[in-house]
Amino acid sequence: MGLSWKQKVFLALLGTAVALGLTALVLVLVEAVNVLLPADTKFGIVFDAGSSHTSLFVYRWPVDKENGTGVVSQALACQVEGPGISSYTSDPAQAGESLRGCLEEALALIPEAQHRGTPMFLGATAGMRLLSQKNSSQAEDIFAAVTRVLAGSPVDFQGAKLLDGQDEGAFGWITINYVLGLLIKYSFSGEWTRPLEGTLVGALDLGGASTQIAFVPGGPILDTSTQATFHLYGSNYSVYTYSYLCFGRDQMLSRLLAGLVQSPSASLVRHPCYHSGYRTTLPLASLYESPCVYSAAPQNLTQNLTVEGTGDPGACVMAIQELFNCSSGQDVGECAFDGVYQPPLWGQFYAFSNFYYTFYFLNLTSRQSLGTANATVWNFCKEPWKLVEASYPGQERWLRDYCACGLYILTLLTEGYGFSEETWPSIEFRKQAGGMDIGWTLGYMLNLTGMIPAEAPAQWRAESYSVWAAGVVFLVLTLVSVLGAAAVQFFWPQD
Template identity: 75%
Template sequence: MKLTGKERVLAALLGATAALAVTALILILVEATSVRLPTDTKFGIVFDAGSSHTSLFVYRWPADKENDTGVVSQALACKVEGPGISSYTSNPAQAGESLRGCLEEALAVIPEAQRPQTPLFLGATAGMRLLSQKNSSQAGDIFAAVTQVLGQAPLDFRGAELLASQDEGALGWITINYVLGLLVKYSFSGEWIRPPEGTLVGALDMGGASTQITFVPGGPVLDKSTQAAFRLYGFEHSVYTHSYLCFGRDQMLTRLLAGLLQSRQALRVRHPCYHSGYRGTVSLAPLYESPCVQATAPPGLPQSLTVEGTGNPRACVSATRGLFNFSSCEGREDCAFNGVYQPPVRGQFYAFSSFFHTFHFLNLTSRQSLATVNATVWDFCQKPWKLVEAAWPGQQPWLRDHCASGLYMLTLLLEGYGFTEETWPSIEFRKQAGGTDIGWALGYMLNLTNMIPAEVPAQWRAESYGVWVASVVFVALTLAAILAAAAAQLLWARD
């Protein structure tokens, strides 16, 4: 049907009005988005100086959203070449020099103009903790060498320090729950909402020298030395946390071998956790240098010893159980091992670091049942060494230790921490969460830069949200009124 001239004019006016209204709506949405999108990006750098290696992490976040949740992302992860800094006792300067490669990679990520405002931290954990106990002077020399190198970087260097053992577990707990967005939720009404406590995830961490467990208990923490309290986003959080020094993967292997040496009958050791057919030589002097080895070297001990594998998982479990003092917790439900207080485990857990690497190697990170996990580890331990070498070429020198690690971790999780067949599915073995490596480093940075506020400065955000909603509603109603009036005018014109 052909429109009259009057109808064409009204249709054109209607189209123009609708276009203007839509344009206004788009402008409002863009303005609202501009309030929420970053105008700049800030960076932070953390060196995680562990016992076996050092890693660098670069984090970034929108400058105008420092107090928001879940806005930090990992921009770079770099593994420093060489061992952990605690290994450089004979050449402390090399501990600092070893960090330069990753530091250069970090600087390449950060714009030059922002480098002076970029915080840089180095936190050392159980390896340096053990060295400080053994020789505080050597530990001081290493920290001085590290400080000299990092202090020369064009960054805001905040220091190199020893991380308190309880902080290591607690900060790892913050990291996981932060990147998963579980610490706080923001409602459409402009309010911060605390998620139910049952949604918070526990943390199971294992490094080379220590292991940590942290979770929200079902009741009050009776031993205050195992409690960590935070005020995050205006909400109080109280967690149980404990760090076991000398129960990390590397120190466990050292203590295990030292225990087997005490009962040796000749210049060789038959190791039940090594695969049958394995034969190797170990240097004995470093074994007894570890503060975690309480035994003294047997008299007449040679410089090296031959170790032969027997591939006996039952005997391996017996040997690893000898590393724990379970008798000190007999008759107590609130005790893990070595007389350490622990409430019953509760909720979901993320197991990371050495937990993840060991179970990932064994292909056991897909939430398999405990029966499947146990059978898989035992089957692996009973494989002849020749078959293991052929199946995983080029994975020395740690290939021989996965059997011991797997059985040790099962003993720790089940007999130590108290997980059962029913609660085992609550453990998820992960390296990352939300695209970020899991560990204490992000929580360390968040804590020291006060990126997680004690109170919620969100008033401006609620106001912006309210204005945005009102603007959208106003434009929508105006557009509807214009369309209705134009339609009525067209009908009138036809009549």
């Protein structure tokens, strides 16, 4: 017996529904493969040529999400052996040669086929800024030597540049807010949205020669020379940022010691920031090499200076306070120190670099109160040198300076930047966030490669929905197939 016209129609409908369902299944599987298989990866290299050392960072990101947020990861962090490049004034060629070891590590990590397409940058900060002030020809020779080595590598070297202090602070701000996903977020509704007001964090950086502060204040920035403006992902940001040259860790220590020298002919200095029982001798000439040391140099720089520690934190704080000029008198509003305008502090802050390293050593990175931090540093300063040496074997290089650095950080953050007992808990002392070292290098690379677009690309939403849309189509068509089969069963003649 032949099929009735109704049976033929429902069979045709059933076949069509099954075919469409299979097509949708193929589509969703193709999309799933595209998502699950590793996307092509791009790389970027940044050298951070600081005052005391140089570091190399390799970053990587999936090509299909190049303008996404939070998709860049840190693939390598390498510390170059030796001092910062600004130290090679007597042998500029060695400044370039010193970079080869970390460069070779980076090239070994990145697939050879991608070398030519990998951008590489070198940014020099406060150490080279000081050298440029002191002797511009020496600075140019060092940059030339660095450029010769890096330009000879197989990657796309974009040049060695001197960062000004404002850029250093601003790129640090971009880095931390990008890594934390605070510039833009992907919502459950499938849209890229700007995070709520007030969620942005500030950046506090303490290097060897300078310190930077950057944050978005709660009100207007009245001194435009301290303002950096960005248009990122469709939003405008006005960031207060300032860099204090000569207020970095190493320059502070030199200025502090020079200030304790009572007279040009002195051969002995009693240092309240060094532990009692500590004693060292150093060439007097080394103390006056930096342009940050404003004290008049003695005529006889060939003599040595003996330094004895007294372990007196109270006297140490007083000596540190002499480094600051906290007099106000600014017409435009608040004054932090050194006659510089600063709006009132606002929001959370991440303190990194030497802020973190010093407080990590002192076990103060767990959101302790300001009172606890003060007591911890003061008690450490009072410990005799022999006890300190015995308690921290293998750390002799920096050990004598942790007392001075700890008290300096407390003074800088409270009397300099204006943190109080109430606002102190807003500071997090961190080395990393999201598995990445915090600093200016990531923000610098993101800016130069255009990886943070001014506007949020409209296709992001469509791309994000592609797999889910295919899945919905598949489910709908499968339902049609089931209904068609049920209908045929219903109308099919029963034996």
